[in-house]
Amino acid sequence: MVGLACKCPRTRLPVGASALGAFVLCWLYVFPAYRLPAEKDIVQGVLLQQGKAWRRNRTAGTAFRKLLEDCCDPGHLFAMTKQNSPMGKNLWFDGEFLYSFTIDNATYSLFPQATPFQLPLKKCSVVGNGGILKKSGCGRQIDQADFVMRCNLPPLSSEFSKDVGSKTQLVTANPSIIRKRFQNLLWSRKAFVNSVKVYNHSYIYMPAFSMKTGTEPSLRVYYTLEDFGANQTVLFANPNFLRDIGKFWKSKGIHAKRLSTGLFLVSAALGLCEEVTIYGFWPFSVDLHGRFISHHYYDNVLPDSGFHAMPEEFLQLWFLHKSGVLRMQLEQCAEPSLQSAV
Template sequence: MNSDEQTMAGEFVVKKLKKVIAVCAAVFFILVSVHYKLIRPQPVVIPTKDHLHDVSYTRMFNHNKPLSRRPNKTEAGDKALITKIQDFQSKRHKGKPKQVHLTPQTDVNITDIKRIFSTTWRENKTNFMSIRSEIDSLVNTHECFTVTQENTKPGENLTMAHQDKVSRTVFHDIHARLPKESPFKGVTFPRCVVMGSSGLLANSHCGSEIDNADYVFRCNMPPIKDFKDDAGARSNLTTMNVMSIVADRYHLLFNSLEEDKFLRDLEEYSGHFWLPVFGMGSTYSFGLRVLRFLDTKLNGTNLEVLVGHPEHFRNIKQFWEAKGIVHRPSTGLYLTTTAIALCEKVDLYGFWPLPIDIHGNQVKYHYYEDKPSPTIMHDFHLEFLHLAHLHERGVIQIHAGKCKDDLKRH
């Protein structure tokens, strides 16, 4: 074969390869588009103040029947695939306004909510002890809320909190840095506060009430330094979702600048810093990296790192599944349940997932920022209905308005 023939053969092969690549790209684009249409959540409709009396959420509660809910499409979807599709969507719409979508939420009757929170709250110790007994029958929170040397052996495999068929190892170096026993063993707090991050906290002036508690739980590192008057400054246990918080705020601790920013933000908190290292198999390695990083950086500080015990979370999930919440409990619901087991009285602040309050005023998603609601995997409305029911029964107290100290100033 002479040189001309070789050149022609080479050009023929290149043309064929280009055609194959073009066909493959077209097939990929079609497949992604089809998947995107199938699993994209529908945009939420935010009611306004004018719609207050027209909000036709379904009947809030029938105490004699189990709660029903609409299926959550993202729960059945592949999380990795959804992430890829969302990345694909963001690239397609680069430079255009970003449309925010929410996982379908259970309908809420705002009239029933208004009735519940317009009534004077009364503690019912009998109902409280009944719920606590149910929780205690499933798990000993005082000893099993966190992974310790006492309840875990070095080299033991723990089943993931969110994956019953996946387990990961408690390595010897991790076991060695665990507390010997639970810091909650034999301890009961008189009054606990569980903090949410709802925009309902803005201008509430509840800070002093919150800080007067004996123990304060905070979810997912909410900023508090600049919001002390409304959200308080005290923190005894603060949680952090390993992937969403570290990935979104600190870019996976990619460099020293992000590490320094992370450590500076941690200075706002004291007491215990709770990590769900054994949450999912796919995030376990990164959770270990964060745990080991903090172990070297927090010596001599006011923070002690605790690792959440996955069996405790699964038992709490089982408790709520029996009551109709079949999706994964949010951190707020999980900590509220934990607090009922550890405390004599439980107060909730910043727990309000609805876009309007009982007076029809718009409510931001978070008290510390103006960003819209993100795509979520929890049915916050259904959880809120259950918590409102516990509030109505005198088991917990949800604070849904201005605090008394603020009212006295006027």
């Protein structure tokens, strides 16, 4: 009777379907299903909060700084230094999984001894490049901060200074900008040096060790500024810090190939500064009054789709604003005479 045991028919999935099913399961594990609110719903939610007095919550700010310190240690790991990146240390590129590099004597000599800021920084302005800054009149307010951080070598000519200010202590520069705008500094070294004079005695913060393709242009920036005796100093982002910040925000629900430079910079500011106000962080095509705005305050060039998750990032920053951890400036800034009259 054993030989008469029932053999139930079995359906076999095609190999392609099995592979697809496994891929979907993996995708859902890494990127859980969720519904991002529509742009108009996000704008409406922000509008409901407008008019309410914003208050800094020092307790919440301290607690959030502690989270960042525990996960990412910005005060120690923000930049490559002789303290955190000794000669002979092997580090992995944070944007690539297969490549690492060993710090040799030549690279080690480019690092400062320690993070070159007097920590904690007091009042910090972090300036994004959103079109919401156009006609904002926020330049004076931005420049009143003790430390001003900017993203990706933005224009600061006189036509923009009323809205975005002119003071800069640190500005980021993605290697892709050096490749596209300055031909990898193969023929445009003088033009590059002249273009960064607007940032005065600032630090230029570069992710030299995020991707292999970014190392060479980043080093060229360092040597170019040194050769011309420029006032700017290059700081190299520590790939361990960038990787840990990425993991931190992923655990908070941001699903993207990579965080935006702006969110990296705000994260650093929250770990380094006692008070943080952010400007130009508005990734939507209309302002709070329904008027169309350009993508940047200086042009309307859109980013590559699918690389960053800007609305998700905005919602996280908006939550921190509502919690009193940071202040997000979205309306026009009041004139000094109006502020003093309040």
